[in-house]
Amino acid sequence: MKLLAKTNLYFVVLSIPVLLLSGFVTYSYIIKELKESNDDVLMDRKERIEQYLRENDTISDYLFTKGKEVQIKIITKPDFKKVNKDIFSDTLIFDRSEKELAINQMITSVLRVKTKYYQIKIWRSSVEFDELFEGIFSMLTAILLLQLLISLGINFWVTKTLWQPFYKMIHTLRVFRASDNHVPNLEKTSVKEFKELSHCVKEMMSKMITDYNSQKRFTENASHEIQTPLAVIKSKIDLLIQSENLEQKDIELIIAIDDASSKLIRLNKSLLLLTKIENRQFKTTETVSVEKMVNESLLLFEEHIREQKIEVQKNVKFDFLIKMNSDLCMILINNLFQNAIRHNITGGKIIIFINHNKLSIQNTGKEEALDATLLFKRFQKISVSHLSVGLGMAIADEIAEVSGLKLKYKFVDHQHRFTLKVR
Numbered sequence: 001m002k003l004l005a006k007t008n009l010y011f012v013v014l015s016i017p018v019l020l021l022s023g024f025v026t027y028s029y030i031i032k033e034l035k036e037s038n039d040d041v042l043m044d045r046k047e048r049i050e051q052y053l054r055e056n057d058t059i060s061d062y063l064f065t066k067g068k069e070v071q072i073k074i075i076t077k078p079d080f081k082k083v084n085k086d087i088f089s090d091t092l093i094f095d096r097s098e099k100e101l102a103i104n105q106m107i108t109s110v111l112r113v114k115t116k117y118y119q120i121k122i123w124r125s126s127v128e129f130d131e132l133f134e135g136i137f138s139m140l141t142a143i144l145l146l147q148l149l150i151s152l153g154i155n156f157w158v159t160k161t162l163w164q165p166f167y168k169m170i171h172t173l174r175v176f177r178a179s180d181n182h183v184p185n186l187e188k189t190s191v192k193e194f195k196e197l198s199h200c201v202k203e204m205m206s207k208m209i210t211d212y213n214s215q216k217r218f219t220e221n222a223s224h225e226i227q228t229p230l231a232v233i234k235s236k237i238d239l240l241i242q243s244e245n246l247e248q249k250d251i252e253l254i255i256a257i258d259d260a261s262s263k264l265i266r267l268n269k270s271l272l273l274l275t276k277i278e279n280r281q282f283k284t285t286e287t288v289s290v291e292k293m294v295n296e297s298l299l300l301f302e303e304h305i306r307e308q309k310i311e312v313q314k315n316v317k318f319d320f321l322i323k324m325n326s327d328l329c330m331i332l333i334n335n336l337f338q339n340a341i342r343h344n345i346t347g348g349k350i351i352i353f354i355n356h357n358k359l360s361i362q363n364t365g366k367e368e369a370l371d372a373t374l375l376f377k378r379f380q381k382i383s384v385s386h387l388s389v390g391l392g393m394a395i396a397d398e399i400a401e402v403s404g405l406k407l408k409y410k411f412v413d414h415q416h417r418f419t420l421k422v423r
Contacts, residue, residue, distance in 0.1 A: 008151040008152070008154070008155050011151060012144070012147065012148055012151060015144065015147060016144065019140050019143065019144060020140070022140070023136050023137065023139075023140045026136060027136050030136075035105065038105040038124050039088060039105070039107075041124055042088075042105065042106075042107040042122050042123075042124055043086070043107065045070070045122050046086070046107055046109055046120060046122055049070065049072070049120055049122070050109075050111050050120070053072075053111060053113050053118060054113055069122060069123050069124060070120075070121070070122050071119075071120075071121040071122075072118055072119070072120050072121075073118070073119050074116055074117065074118055074119075075110070075117050075118070075119050076117075078110050078112075078117040078119075079110070082110045083110045083111075083112055083117070084109070084110070084111065084112070085109065085110070086107055086108075086109050087107065087108045087109070088105070088106070088107055089105075089106050089108065090103060090104070090105060090106070091103075091104050091106050091123065092104070093123060095125075102125055103125075104123040104124060104125050105123065105124050105125075106121060106122065106123035106124075107121075107122050107123075108120070108121050162191065164187075165186075165187045165188075165189040165191070165194050165198075166194060166197075168186070168187050169186055169187070169194075169197065169198065169201060172184050172186060172201075173201065176205060177280055178205075178208045178209050178211075178212035179212065179280050179281060179283070181209055181213070182209075183202055183205045183206050183209065184205070186198045186201065186202065215275075216281075219272060219275045219276075223268060223271075223272045226264075226268050227265070227268060230261060230264055230265050230268065231265075233257075233261050234258070234261050234262070234265070237254060237257055237258045237261060238258075240254055241254050241255070241258070267391070270391040270392075270395060271391070273331070273395060274391065274394065274395055274398060277328070277395070277398045277399060277402055278398065278402075280402060282325040282327065282328050282402075283325075284325055285323055285324055285325055286323070286324075286325075286326055287321050287322070287323055288321070288322050288323075288324055288326050288329045289319055289320075289321060290319065290320035290321070290322060290329075290333070290354060290359050291316055291319045291320065291354055293329055293330055293333045294314070294333060294352060294354065294359070296330070297330070297333045297334050297337045298312065298337070300334065300337075301334075301337050301338070301341055304341050305341060305350075308341065308344060308345075308346050308347075308348070309346055309347045310341065310344055310347070310348050310349065310350055311347075311348070311349045311350070312349075312350045312352070313349065313350070313351045313352065314352040314354075315351075315352065315353045315354070316353075316354045317353075317354065317355045317356070318354070318355055318356035319354065319356070320354050320355065320356060320357065320358065320359050321356075322403070322405070322422075323404075324403040324404075324405075325403070328399045328402075328403065329399075329403075331395065331396075331399060332395075332396050332399040332400065332403075332420075333359075335392045335393065335395055335396040336361050336396060336418055336420075337350075337361065338392060339392055339393060339396075339418070340361050340363035340416075340418075341363075343363070343365045343366065343416070344363050344364055344365050345364055345365060348363065348364035348365065349362075349363065349364050349415075350362070350363045351363070351415075357421060357422050358419060358420065358421045359419070359420040359421075360417060360418070360419045360420075361417070361418050362412070362415050362416065362417040362418075363415060363416055364414075364415055364416075365415075365416055366416075367414055368411075369411030369416075370409065370411070370416065372409050375393055375409055376393050376394055376396075376397035376407070376409075377394060400420060404422065404423050405420055405421065405422060405423065406420070406421050406422075406423050407419070407420055408421070
């Protein structure tokens with residue numbers, strides 16, 4: 001979730017209890033004001049009626065009792081404690097227009113005029129509490145929805161205007177490659193924070209380019225300097241092993257030295273290849289046919305497959321076409337087949353399955369699953385073969401990573417399966 005969207009979500013969520021509290025306070029205040037207003041109106045009416053009763057004879061009672069909201073009657077046995085006292089109460093009175101009982105506020109008073117006692121009841125219709133509550137609730141709901149719409153509108157506007165330089169900066173960082181040797185121009189902005197961020201990003205890019213070039217030069221120089229003496233050692237060993245005066249013990253020592261130098265040469269080449277892959281030095285991409293690469297790789301390892309009497313089963317539904325560097329693709333598939341052959345058993349199987357978005361290479365071998373957490377790490381040898389330098393699967397995983405692919409391992413039906421899929 002984006003920062004602005006999350007901020008607005010928190011704002012809306014936290015606004016709900018505030019609105020509920022505001023609604024409760026508003027409801028209580030309105031009820032209080034309405035009651036006080038009704039009480040004042042009832043008191044005013046009561047005073048006018050009392051004044052009229054004192055100034056006129058009782059025959060005029062008809063003028064008041066005829067009204068729908070006033071009841072005046074003469075009582076013969078009054079409760080003297082209630083004389084000249086006002087009693088406010090709520091009561092239900094049938095509303096003929098609505099044809100239902102409605103809440104009314106009523107004032108009851110007992111008045112003495114000369115020798116007569118009058119009971120006066122005056123009532124006034126009150127606002128229905130449930131209707132008032134529904135009205136306030138509807139109003140608050142409408143405010144909340146309006147606030148949500150306004151937040152969405154502000155979010156959209158801010159994203160399109162104020163935050164636009166930030167998103168463009170992210171895009172620039174996403175496509176930036178130190179191998180380009182160029183610091184891209186970032187969009188100018190008047191926002192102070194984005195200016196500081198832009199400055200820091202440019203400094204970071206510049207340092208990355210400098211570090212990349214330094215590492216590249218070191219790798220190339222080191223590889224060249226190491227490769228030359230190794231080649232000299234290898235040639236001298238080849239000359240030495242052809243000598244006629246060597247004893248068997250000397251020959252065995254020379255062969256061991258030759259194997260060690262050969263391993264050093266392979267290790268040097270593998271580390272140089274890994275460095276180039278990590279530095280994205282393989283830029284050229286094309287649409288590569290995985291089926292074609294598999295066929296070429298099988299042809300390359302044909303002798304090894306025949307020596308170990310391995311049965312190869314190939315099932316191709318659709319060709320798997322990948323947009324990547326063809327040299328890296330060949331190295332990736334060769335490493336997978338080399339792994340399937342080297343860790344297989346005599347008379348074993350290699351099952352190949354190709355679909356439009358997947359390559360699967362499954363082989364027999366050790367009757368237990370490999371440690372998937374260590375399998376693609378460098379110098380993690382899964383066999384005791386002296387030919388392995390422990391970088392084959394690390395190189396394959398790195399190639400898959402830079403090419404937008406995912407390399408996975410799974411132990412299925414007592415066989416080891418490596419699957420290559422598009423991310």
